[in-house]
Amino acid sequence: MCRMLGYIGAPVLLEHLVVRPDNALLNQTTDAQLLAMLNLAGFGLAAWNDDLNDAHLPLTFHSTNVAVFDANLRALAARLKVRSLVAHLRGVPLDGSATINQQSLHPFQLAGSPLVLAHNGDLAEFGRMRAALWPHIKPDVAKAMTALTDSAFLHALVLSNVDDPAGPFTAEAIFRAITATFATIRRVRADHGITRSSSVNLVVSDGRALVATRFTFDFGRFEKPPFQGGIEFLSQWFTIGDRYALADGEWKMTGGRGAGTLVASEPLTRDVSTWVEVPEYGALLVDSGEAPRRRIEMIDC
Amino acid sequence: MAQDAEQALMRLDGLSAPERAALARLAADFVVPAGGALFRQHDQSDGLYLIDSGTVAVTGRTPGDGHVALAQLGPGAMLGEFCLLDGGRRSADALAATDCAGWRLDLARFAGLQDAGDPAALALAAALRAQVAARSADLVRALSPAAPDAAAGPPPGAGLPADHLAARLQTFPGFDQFGPADWAALAAAGHGHGAARGQRLDGGAPPLWIVLRGALMWQAADGLQLLVHGPGALAGSAAFVAGQPWPARLLVREDAEMFALPALPAGATGQRLARMLGSALVRDQRRLTRVRARLVAMEAA
Numbered sequence A: 001m002c003r004m005l006g007y008i009g010a011p012v013l014l015e016h017l018v019v020r021p022d023n024a025l026l027n028q029t030t031d032a033q034l035l036a037m038l039n040l041a042g043f044g045l046a047a048w049n050d051d052l053n054d055a056h057l058p059l060t061f062h063s064t065n066v067a068v069f070d071a072n073l074r075a076l077a078a079r080l081k082v083r084s085l086v087a088h089l090r091g092v093p094l095d096g097s098a099t100i101n102q103q104s105l106h107p108f109q110l111a112g113s114p115l116v117l118a119h120n121g122d123l124a125e126f127g128r129m130r131a132a133l134w135p136h137i138k139p140d141v142a143k144a145m146t147a148l149t150d151s152a153f154l155h156a157l158v159l160s161n162v163d164d165p166a167g168p169f170t171a172e173a174i175f176r177a178i179t180a181t182f183a184t185i186r187r188v189r190a191d192h193g194i195t196r197s198s199s200v201n202l203v204v205s206d207g208r209a210l211v212a213t214r215f216t217f218d219f220g221r222f223e224k225p226p227f228q229g230g231i232e233f234l235s236q237w238f239t240i241g242d243r244y245a246l247a248d249g250e251w252k253m254t255g256g257r258g259a260g261t262l263v264a265s266e267p268l269t270r271d272v273s274t275w276v277e278v279p280e281y282g283a284l285l286v287d288s289g290e291a292p293r294r295r296i297e298m299i300d301c
Numbered sequence B: 001m002a003q004d005a006e007q008a009l010m011r012l013d014g015l016s017a018p019e020r021a022a023l024a025r026l027a028a029d030f031v032v033p034a035g036g037a038l039f040r041q042h043d044q045s046d047g048l049y050l051i052d053s054g055t056v057a058v059t060g061r062t063p064g065d066g067h068v069a070l071a072q073l074g075p076g077a078m079l080g081e082f083c084l085l086d087g088g089r090r091s092a093d094a095l096a097a098t099d100c101a102g103w104r105l106d107l108a109r110f111a112g113l114q115d116a117g118d119p120a121a122l123a124l125a126a127a128l129r130a131q132v133a134a135r136s137a138d139l140v141r142a143l144s145p146a147a148p149d150a151a152a153g154p155p156p157g158a159g160l161p162a163d164h165l166a167a168r169l170q171t172f173p174g175f176d177q178f179g180p181a182d183w184a185a186l187a188a189a190g191h192g193h194g195a196a197r198g199q200r201l202d203g204g205a206p207p208l209w210i211v212l213r214g215a216l217m218w219q220a221a222d223g224l225q226l227l228v229h230g231p232g233a234l235a236g237s238a239a240f241v242a243g244q245p246w247p248a249r250l251l252v253r254e255d256a257e258m259f260a261l262p263a264l265p266a267g268a269t270g271q272r273l274a275r276m277l278g279s280a281l282v283r284d285q286r287r288l289t290r291v292r293a294r295l296v297a298m299e300a301a
Helices: A014-018 A025-031 A071-077 A126-136 A139-144 A150-160 A171-191 B005-011 B017-024 B082-086 B107-115 B119-143 B162-169 B180-189 B237-242 B267-300
Strands: A003-013 A043-048 A059-063 A081-089 A116-121 A198-205 A209-214 A237-241 A243-247 A250-254 A260-264 A282-287 A293-298 B027-032 B037-039 B047-053 B056-062 B066-073 B093-096 B100-106 B191-195 B208-219 B225-229 B249-261
Touching: A003 A014, A003 A025, A003 A116, A003 A198, A003 A209, A003 A243, A014 A025, A014 A043, A014 A071, A014 A081, A014 A243, A025 A081, A059 A071, A081 A116, A081 A198, A116 A150, A126 A150, A126 A171, A139 A150, A150 A171, A150 A198, A171 A198, A171 A209, A171 A282, A209 A260, A237 A250, A243 A260, A260 A282, A293 B267, B005 B017, B005 B047, B005 B100, B017 B119, B027 B037, B047 B082, B047 B107, B056 B267, B066 B267, B082 B107, B082 B119, B082 B267, B100 B107, B107 B119, B119 B237, B119 B267, B162 B180, B162 B208, B180 B249, B180 B267, B225 B267, B237 B267
Parallel strands: none
Antiparallel strands: A003 A081, A003 A260, A043 A059, A043 A081, A116 A198, A198 A209, A209 A282, A237 A260, A243 A250, A282 A293, B027 B100, B037 B093, B047 B100, B056 B066, B056 B093, B191 B249, B208 B225, B208 B249
16 A cells, blocks of 8 residues: 655645645655555655746655655755646555555656556555556557566556557546556456455546546455455545645645646645545546646546 | 523424523523634534524535535534534634624533433423424435335345344444443334345335444435445435435345344333434434535536
8 A cells, every 4th residue: 555645736845745734645654644544665756847848747755765755855846946747656565565666666657758647545456467457558668667566557558558658638638548448457366366356546647637547356255364455445535726735724625616626545634624635436536737628537447 | 692591492393492491501602703604624522502683604624625615504503413412523614794693502501411311301401402404405415316126125035033133233322331231122112134135125104214233325326326224334324313214225235134223212222213313314414524625526527
């Protein structure tokens, strides 16, 4: 299990999202409010800022350092303003079974494509599925892959289901690629007799459009309770507003028109009053711009 | 004051005169001037408020830091009943629209009595469960006014051995307090069901469903997904408490194994389940409130 967030809206200092709030992403390294595990396996982000060279492509940062102690990350966060962000805190089982390296850190991005993906959850028995998934990945995407984890495959499958990985994208196009990916995974699970509960909460964005899913294959199906994501439907929350800032002593979105969207696996403040949930088996679709469009779609696969 | 706390408690059905008198001894006077707060959303709960004079405006916060009016309460009304059922944080702001006065039943003192099996405390908890169940049905009707089509109800179930129930449930919150006698009492009080995805379970006298594996979903007549219940959850709690169908369809969302209780077992096991039932009612109501907040926010934006 991991923690993650996505943001699209008015430029905001990175540390206002990942450092300053009382339940900021870095604090969730050791003290997540809605997840009973540590998230020690590294941190990654993809950030968009119109002043960057090649502004349609994200600035990325990945580090296997324990995020809450990462001084480089804190220094970057204190200086960088972002208009879009996907950030991810990696948590893995504490039994030594996972490989900790930079290539396995989210958000995943392949060279030349602005479309990044962060994943919270896991695909049960992924090792049995991997070979059957390769044929669904386009050769150019497969050639560029640097990791073989379930999350890396999710990203590769989504990129293989868009017309052109170089973009640009609409939220609708991203959503179609995600549902096609889920349909493929559903078929492969069925072919291999895999029925164990598997969570695929995603944040997928190209910096202009964003889709956040809250989905679990075969939710609640397992023999012995495996971990939190098998027992509970992993959460995905969002809030909207014109501006994200400290107001009245509280970090929150303010302003009803709502040009900005902030989505996270758990609210960034312990007070969740101004946050709501993406519905189970659902997705939040956001297209940014002067007249942002936002809607909820249910995932039927 | 125009009346006393004992009279104010007459609004709740199911309390005898001695029980009202015993509960009134837990009550302390409160006075809040116009503009002041009885409590604010996310505050730690401190008790149940009985209003003797004045008007209280109850509002909920929404994304973008907006507010939605939930109720205007006057003399004779009570508010904050969730806290006596789950001890959780406040789910709304309660502000004095005029000078207000009344009584507050202290949570800590109530919880002590309930833990000791005090009949007055148990009767009040039962009355509050009935009130929350009624409000829950009202909220569902407000979210989706159309009535669901009639259903035939589930097919007959079969008995389940106590050790099977224990193996399925003993790791889940609430059930982790059960001992051998509880599992035996539970097994004797209900029956097991297996159902495939898509099957409807509503119709007929509503039992209390305990999800053993898989997932159930409440869906409004217009297709709006209201609640999803996974393993270890009590599903259909509001319909069970009200003794009448909820205004929504109960569907099997993932192939599921359930246990149905037509009534709570007697004795200590029944009391444990009653406490869990109160928490489940409140949890469901909080989730429904967030569904409403999401719909309001998406519409406003």
